[in-house]
Amino acid sequence: MIGTVAANIIRFIALMLLQVLVLDQLDVANGWMVPYLYILFLLMLPFELPAWAVLLIAAATGLTMDLFASTPGMHMSACVVMAFARKRLLRLMAPREGYEYGMRPTVPRMGLAWFATYASVLILIHHLWLFFVELHRFDSLGATFLRALLSAAFTLALCLLAQFLTSSARERGRA
Amino acid sequence: MRDLFRFLFRVRDTLLFIALMLIASMLLYSGNMHHRAQAINSSNAIAGTLFNWRKDVTEYTNLREVNERLSAENAAWRNRHNTAYAPVAEQFVRINDTIHRQLYTYVPAKVVNATWHKQRNFITLDHGSTAGIGPRMGVIGPDGIVGVVHDVSAHFASVISVLNPDVRTSVRLSRTGHFGLLYWDTNDPATASVVDIPKHVRVAVGDTVVTMGGDGVFPRDVPVGVVRSVEEPPGRPDQAIVITLAEDLTRSGFVYVVNDLQQAERDSLQQHQLSP
Structure with missing residues (x-):
């Protein structure tokens, strides 16, 4: 229990630092692909965690990101929407x-198939919400949609990469 | 009554979701509308210190380029200094120059964090209120305008970049003198739009656009950009002008924060006009 909490706190700090110090500076394809890897922390929260706790953690995570990005409420709302959807999605995808x-x-x-489905749906929800709130107007719907889609693909690729890099050989052998 | 509590307990997650979304929307609304995002922006001590550390590490990678730009700027100022000129005709030389008074002071600052590829971009500077920086001051770079300060802490300042639709700067076509507004809707860090220039004005590709001044943010005639394309879309009273920005916002190293010394005087005059 203590180990799980500690692991999650370390993961939160590591992903936040990576996002704020490195990924936010990454200019891929002239702004068409902006990765938000920090949500991997929310994706990897334990199943046992009650939904209200996930919602509160998501709000705090989003607010932390807002603090660095100077965008009050933007990441917070996107994370809360994602956390709310996560509960429904987990029920749908339960073994x-x-x-x-x-x-x-x-x-x-x-398994890869389960995680890829789970992560891509939630990442897409988060990114679509985030990019449309960020734009705050409705004149370039198509471009923003494409931007969110491409960014979501990038984030998903980074999430999978992070999973393969951090899972130990022992775990991989068992899977 | 017990049924009510039981019902509330059953939908507690949904209620919490609605409550959190309300808080987020309030933050979003107040942040976007009033340009002062309470404490939630990168001028806070944690974000500023973290960005400063990163800058300490990455600064060395582009020192050569930054030095070249600074020395080019120094040379430009040296060329304007009066020791670079010799009197041409003695009767026209102004000996004593005490009739000028200072309108602006400039505070040098270093960009410790900047984004340019998002749909709303912000910059963090390494100086704050202790260096004399305050909200609503303009930020300019060696080549042109960079943004407007929107919040400061003791040692850091958070700046809304011109690459952000929330900043609308009054600009002037320097050839014809017509006024317009700079508005970033191109989602491209190299360009921006100038709106509100009526259709009868003849704008040519290559015209320079400078700041209008007098708004207490930027001095007059600071370079903004060069007209890249002009179109006359039907159903709009103004022309669609796209300019190439003078300052390359993807590499701002050192910038200057403009302190308008007449700001208080102008503000109090406008207050008088509003409440006679």
């Missing part, structure tokens, strides 16, 4: 016998 204790929403534990 027939339900989630077992100790299962984690990661590639080694749940």
Whole structure:
């Protein structure tokens, strides 16, 4: 239990630093691909966590990101929407016998297909919300949609990469 | 009553979701509307210190380029200094120059964090209120305008970049003298739009656009950009002008924060006009 909490706190700090110090400066394809890897922290929260706790953690995570990006409420709302959708999605995607204790929403534990589906849906929800709130007007719907789509693909690729890089060989062998 | 509590308990997640979304919308609304985002912006001590550390590490990678730009700027000022001129005709030389009074002071600052590829871009500077920087001051670089300060802490300032639709700067076509507004809707860090210039004005590709001044943010005639394309879309009273920005906002190293010394005087006069 303590180990899980500590692991999540370390993951939060590491992903935040990576996002704020490195990824936010990344200019890929002239602004068409802007990755927001920090939401991997929310994706990897344990299944057992009650929905209200996930919502509060998501709000705090988004607010932290807002603090660095000077965009009050923008990342917060996107993260809260994502956390709300996560609850529904997890119920939809539950295995027939339900989630077992100790299962984690990661590639080694749940398989690549499951994680890719789970992550892509939530990342897409988060990015679409974020990019449309960021634009704050409705004159370039198509361009913003494409921007969100491309960025979501980039974020998903980074999420999968991060999973493969951080999962230990032991875990990979078992999966 | 117990049923009510039971019902509330069952929908507690949805209620929490609605409450959090309300808080987020309030932040979003007040942030966008009033340009003062309470404490939630990068002028806070944590973000500023973190960005400063990164700058300390990455600064060395482009020192050569920054030095070249600074020395070019120094040379330009040296060329305008009066020791670079010799009197041509003695009767026209102004000996004593005490009739000028200072309108602006400039505070040098370093960009510690900047984005340019998002749809709303912000910049963080390494100086704040202790260096004399305050909200609504203009920020200019060696080549042109950069942004407007929107919040400061003791040692950091958060700047809304001109690459942000929230900043609308009054600009002037320097050839014809017509006024317009600079508005970033191109989503491209190299260009921006100038709106509100009526259709009868003849604008040519290559015309320079400078700041209008007098708004207490930027001095007069600071370069903004050069007209890249002009169109006359039907159903709009103004022309669609796209300019190439003078300052390359993807590489701002050092910038100057403009302090307008007449700001208080102008503001109090306008207050008088509003409440006679």
